[in-house]
Amino acid sequence: MPQIIFIFFSSCLLAFGVSAKSNPRIAIAGLGIESSTFSPALTNEEAFHTKYGAEVFSLYPFLSPDSSLRLRATWIPILVGNSLPGGAVTREAYESLVKKTLDSLRKYLPYDGLFFDIHGAMSVVGLDDPEGDFIVRIRKVVGKGTLISTSMDLHGNVSWRLAENSDLITCYRMAPHEDAMDTRERAVENLVSRIESGKGRPAFKAWIPIPILLPGEKTSTRIEPGKGLYKAVAPAAAQKGIVDAAIWIGYAWADEPRNHAVVMVTGDDKMLVIHTSEELARRFWAVRFSFGFVAPTATLTECLDSALKSKQHPFFISDMGDNPTAGGAGDVSWTLKEILSRPEFQLENGPSLIYASIPGPDLVQKAIKAGVGATVQGYAGAIVDARYAPPLLIRGKVKSIVYGDPDADIEVVVQVGSVQIIVTQKRKPYHKEIDFTRLGLYPRKTDIVVVKIGYLQPELYAMHSGWIMALTPGGVDQDLERLPYKRIDRPMFPFDKNMPDPDLSARLVPASDKAQ
């Protein structure tokens, strides 16, 4: 609502603008989502949980009121939205969010800088390269004199026009993304320093597309070759004459020409920018055959057999074909249906298994009516993605009901035999121990934990005593060679295994004020 936005801006300008006239004026805007075009799900505006005006600061601890960065500029927070990964964003949602951004930006012109906080793998129905489209439209409003510093996920895509319109650009150096906030802080620090020092936009930006398309589950930086490859990024960026260096793995579950790996290096020393980018690109290409899944993979049946045989617990199984944090609908019921049909789990004293999770608004509402301790029966799953199994009829005992999670809204634990199923009002990925314990579930004391994610996030990784990733079906199928790509560039590794070596020479991107 415009009135509310106005109030936020007024208070923010009063608090952070008037006293420091010489401070640069820096806007903050961006949209973050990775969306699979191989999923039938669609993402609407509400999913972005958009923050406006001063609310935006809450996303960035390094911009807290007493932080040094906060004091070095007059901040004009515009709009930042972040959605859980999902299906393609509707054109209406995208246009609405872009319009709100541009309208607000117009009100508070001019800007010395703009921090563009995006993921980089948004798909929008009927529109290619949305982040490229977004930055071009922002440029038209803010003009060519504004320095834009773009911060991204390493699973984002960097099109030529995104590179052209960004003056500074960087991405995470770790997967899982333990450095997500450090990356944003670096993007902002580089922006503020370049403006403060009067150096402005770096003189050179090198961009190298690498014809490799791999899933995140094969490119973790915890293990080789991703570990060694990404270890080279920080030293490359620390050289005198270089401002930043970054490697994007890219996003595998969308079908556009921009979906592939990219290396970018920015700096003022032309030869060093070229040399550093080519060195990183060559390293990446050289190790392409060494990428493998970060954990053993197997069919679900094999995973369950191994987990049941294992003497080590908790034994984790990733239900990764429908991983909502990669863009799966998160409501494929196939895996849960298979688990519930296994004879081992039919009795309450059978091997304990937690299944996290399945959206089931019907079952959630019935559980609320029945109450904790009662028996409930209702449907869960397959509202969005019913391609592999229909909605699943679940009958079991309500163990707990918890309200108020920002993603799930309401979470219910239903016990069927020895299986504890987390049923949610809306989809939610389970990454942390507290996600379970707050529901009265104790993964450390459970025999088998099945999670709808791909690679295990740090807390679950630290507690696992066994882990297999199940090659289950869904919108983010990990077997990329099964996906019906039509529009990605070819040849592309690993689809064209025997392709000749590509041209990995640096392409110098025109400065943003020279961009088309």
Ligand SMILES: [Zn+2]
């Ligand atoms: Zn990512």
